[in-house]
Amino acid sequence: MWQGIRGHDDVVEQFRRSLACGRLASTYLFVGPAGVGKRTFAQQLAAALLCPATDQHDLTACGQCESCRLFAAGNHPDVDEVRRPDGKRTLPIELFVGDRDHRNQQGLCHNIALRPLLGRRRAAIIDDADWLTVESANSLLKTLEEPPPGALIILIGTSRSRQLPTILSRAQIVRFSRLPGDDAAELILQQQLADDREAALQLAELAGGSLEAARELADPELAAMRDRFVGAFDRDRFDLPRICTDVLQFVNAAGKEAEAKRARLRRLFTLTAEAWRVRLRDNLQDGATVEFMLAAMDRTLTAAEQLDRNANQATLIECWTADLARLRPAPAAAH
Numbered sequence: 001m002w003q004g005i006r007g008h009d010d011v012v013e014q015f016r017r018s019l020a021c022g023r024l025a026s027t028y029l030f031v032g033p034a035g036v037g038k039r040t041f042a043q044q045l046a047a048a049l050l051c052p053a054t055d056q057h058d059l060t061a062c063g064q065c066e067s068c069r070l071f072a073a074g075n076h077p078d079v080d081e082v083r084r085p086d087g088k089r090t091l092p093i094e095l096f097v098g099d100r101d102h103r104n105q106q107g108l109c110h111n112i113a114l115r116p117l118l119g120r121r122r123a124a125i126i127d128d129a130d131w132l133t134v135e136s137a138n139s140l141l142k143t144l145e146e147p148p149p150g151a152l153i154i155l156i157g158t159s160r161s162r163q164l165p166t167i168l169s170r171a172q173i174v175r176f177s178r179l180p181g182d183d184a185a186e187l188i189l190q191q192q193l194a195d196d197r198e199a200a201l202q203l204a205e206l207a208g209g210s211l212e213a214a215r216e217l218a219d220p221e222l223a224a225m226r227d228r229f230v231g232a233f234d235r236d237r238f239d240l241p242r243i244c245t246d247v248l249q250f251v252n253a254a255g256k257e258a259e260a261k262r263a264r265l266r267r268l269f270t271l272t273a274e275a276w277r278v279r280l281r282d283n284l285q286d287g288a289t290v291e292f293m294l295a296a297m298d299r300t301l302t303a304a305e306q307l308d309r310n311a312n313q314a315t316l317i318e319c320w321t322a323d324l325a326r327l328r329p330a331p332a333a334a335h
């Protein structure tokens, strides 16, 4: 395991090879699913390349020197990290070239051109690169085209297709894969998101190998909502308006932003379909119930697709719940 990072040995090898033949690029664009450790990797790479106590070809940080200690504390003077500010949809230009009063006197492009204070180079990590505006990307171009000697600039995004052509043509692309199930499960256990290995593997699978998705799916409020929802269909008296209101309130409680609500509903769909899948697997149902659960899983997956096509959320919840109510087997008392 390199610098405590799991699941990306192939990327470590790639960097070792580049270093061995003296072909370290100045600008890298990391792409891959959210929550697989790209930011941690970028930070460890910068720490290793900045540490003056180790041979940079080893690609390790000593962890003891002033550079390593300042890096760990998050205030290394030769490192700039920017990301999308809270509540902002994009990476504003001020992060790169300073605000109007300090244009070109502050910001990442200004800082990276300064002489390194501690060692051989300066580094900059630009997270949320999917959200660079054209204006922000343009403000970076000169720096990317004529990087200061030894500078290391890492942009972190999710996919190549979300980057502006001006960035793509000036960066070397490094792909990160989803975490292998075992590695993701191990991290899930370390972060106490699951109680045992089986649950951790199941969560890793559901989360598509993303630790971020796993953390979101492990939210206890979400699990409680799923249990109320799935449980409602087991009851003799099914209260459609009530469960609809419950889901709608739960989704709206995600916050003001439409994307936050959509993400919360998407997670509820994922967990609900999974709950029915697990019950089917455990095979504890009679025939009518099995049929219902298969249909319910299918209907829930359709709802998730509709959500991705920007369907109105309230209508989607109402139709989803009403359709499931119709699919539900008649209560035993009615036979």
Ligand SMILES: [Zn+2]
Residues within 6 Å of the ligand: 051, 052, 053, 054, 061, 062, 063, 064, 065, 066, 067, 068, 069
């Ligand atoms: Zn060090």
